[in-house]
Amino acid sequence: MIEPRTLKGFRDHLPAQALAREQVLDTARRVYRSYGFTPIDTPALEYLEILTGKGSEETDKQLYRFQDHGGRDVGLRFDLTVPFARFAAQHVHDLGLPFKRYHMATVWRGENTQRGRYREFMQCDFDTIGTMSPVADLEMVLVVHDLLAAIGLERFTIRVNDRRVLAGILERLGLADRSSGVLRSLDKLGKATPEAVAAELAGQGVTPEAVTSLLEMARLAGPAAEVLARLRSLAGDAVQGAEGIAALESLVAGARAAGVPEERLVVDPSIARGLDYYTGIVLESFLDELPGLGSICSGGRYDNLAGLYTKQPLPGVGASLGIDRLLAGLEELGRLSKVETPADVFLVHFDTAHLADYLRIASALRADGAAVEFFPEPKKVGQQLKLAAKRGFPTALVIGSDEFAAGTAQFKDMAAQTSTTIDWHGDLPVLVDAVHSLLAGIRHSP
């Protein structure tokens, strides 16, 4: 006998979890599509040189790698950006530019599971490549906003910054040559205390005055116009800084014009994003009720996606929904459904003598758009209804021999624990209409 178990850092998705994830994925797909982003897919396995080409030292270390049957060095993708870079370089002539894609797929990282991380998780990315237009940056903000709203979230904040503002300020503080390390330290704000970040900056040789300026900058908050005015004075006459500030101004104005509520989009100079490849707008988004959860949707603009694979410059902008973190957040907020079935109606199997009737009824209800589970065995009705309740079916339909004789049916609202008698006189369309109306009533009740 082999012990049934999963690998450390890997997990099964049981029905309630899998249903919740499918719902979020559906929503993301719908929102991405509503802006014209189109799906693509790439293999889970790539030549190792593709994957090690672009990742950081950390992702290289975490890479699942091996030799395949042909002796080739291969690896499992650790994100969707590197495969997209390879894909874009390979297919750009077929795709045309600008090109907008979404990609929702599994990635693997041999992370330290003690940090509560999984080694297999999904990413849901969308990117526009081949244009420098600020409209694409603005669209990223709109997609993130529509996505979080469509998921049903109300209290969330999208925090934006521009790498050029940071670069301008660093230039003015004489830290341009140390920007990578300084940005990585600043990115820890929120997770680490300001004192710890200050110490880390000092360790990199940043002067006490510069540390004070940097922390003052990162602390800036309030209405976008005020934050931008303060940034303007901090960045002074640095050209990059002025460009970044102008970009943020136009981004905020565009989002307002497109109907994004003011409180949901803030300019936050502490947003740096740890990754080196961002060059313009950067974005993170947070659930207001769970600030400690971290960003659930992050992204930004980069100058060149695929420089390792092609000479054609492919600037772009995009973001990624952290679906596992989002689902963890929804669970913590008690907003994750525990329902284990996608069906609307549990049809009780009372008497196999009526099998053909049950089949016709189930089939007619399905043709009307309802999802119907017909129990396969004529077990005791109580037992069947108990299982239906445990699995979270919203309704059950009981038609026993007596009901068939009388031309009636019992429609049960499982949550309200009420039962309605339907008089259908053996006329199937009458039964279908009645169930249709009753289901509509239940779907619309709170």
Added chain:
Amino acid sequence: MIEPRTLKGFRDHLPAQALAREQVLDTARRVYRSYGFTPIDTPALEYLEILTGKGSEETDKQLYRFQDHGGRDVGLRFDLTVPFARFAAQHVHDLGLPFKRYHMATVWRGENTQRGRYREFMQCDFDTIGTMSPVADLEMVLVVHDLLAAIGLERFTIRVNDRRVLAGILERLGLADRSSGVLRSLDKLGKATPEAVAAELAGQGVTPEAVTSLLEMARLAGPAAEVLARLRSLAGDAVQGAEGIAALESLVAGARAAGVPEERLVVDPSIARGLDYYTGIVLESFLDELPGLGSICSGGRYDNLAGLYTKQPLPGVGASLGIDRLLAGLEELGRLSKVETPADVFLVHFDTAHLADYLRIASALRADGAAVEFFPEPKKVGQQLKLAAKRGFPTALVIGSDEFAAGTAQFKDMAAQTSTTIDWHGDLPVLVDAVHSLLAGIRHSP
């Protein structure tokens, strides 16, 4: 510079392919859910012992296997059945029985690519476990029927048989101890000639008379009642055979009651399924126009899913949609869309001075349910429309400075190459309504 390329046997999905696949997956999900099948997911990587436990010698050889960072022997799943067996054994107490799940996910096999096979492909399985009820067998047939019909296929045939009928006939021919090999040979009918199969059977020591009987059996065709009568005489008084014939009879009757057209479900004694674990009903399905394509949806009943992992018997029945083969078939039939975008409307970017207007218009159309791509750059209108046409956008909306001044818009039907002027007088709801009606007209035109 690293050459951008994919591994042999692996492939990218470009937008048109990815959209077609998403559509079929959506359809499968909707049909599976309409019968109450619920989603689950399992890791791509499993302990090697889980995967090598259940596969055949061939799948063992094709397995992608390696040692992970912790020195564990691991492998990539080669199907969804073995992981489901492990999953069911591990979680059966949480799940309850009977349990109905679907699972749509990627699997990997290091196959010989010269046979035109891919090393990475998707499977779309559904199974009911924990019940011996023939209702579950019947439901498998209904799901397969509804699925193929929902995909838009009209001419397809579901071919069913019962392993017990084959076993009864083999018993009667004195071949019970050689059934595995004989069934595997019979399963090649359709791909190999009857003569080749006869030779293979003779090589296994089957007598010429028995070979004749087996090939006669496999050739049986016609109305289900006639085929079943002939099978009855071939199986004689073998108990298993009688059980199988009765099961097929009730399956055919049930499918008729549920509305499956007679010509779409035939009893075909040549269907054996190569796999050892089937014990009852077996099923394959074919596109009538492409008999050489092979079965696009196959399955059957098995006695015990998870015997390697638990002592609890878990009988079940289920099938798997071969989505890659189906898509290849649809392409061969010229029924695969070449459209590269999920969007309904291409909104031309005429003049950035009207950016706020474009954003408001796009946002209002999206709120009305349309998917709208707004081009990020004010390129020449002709260039924008050329890209829209190449990508297969069904419609485009052109509102330039003159149109804004006049309160009009040009709505273009890209396929018909016609243009309709909308008079919206700058009143956004009027524009949204007009586009809504025009889109509905295009969606319903042939």
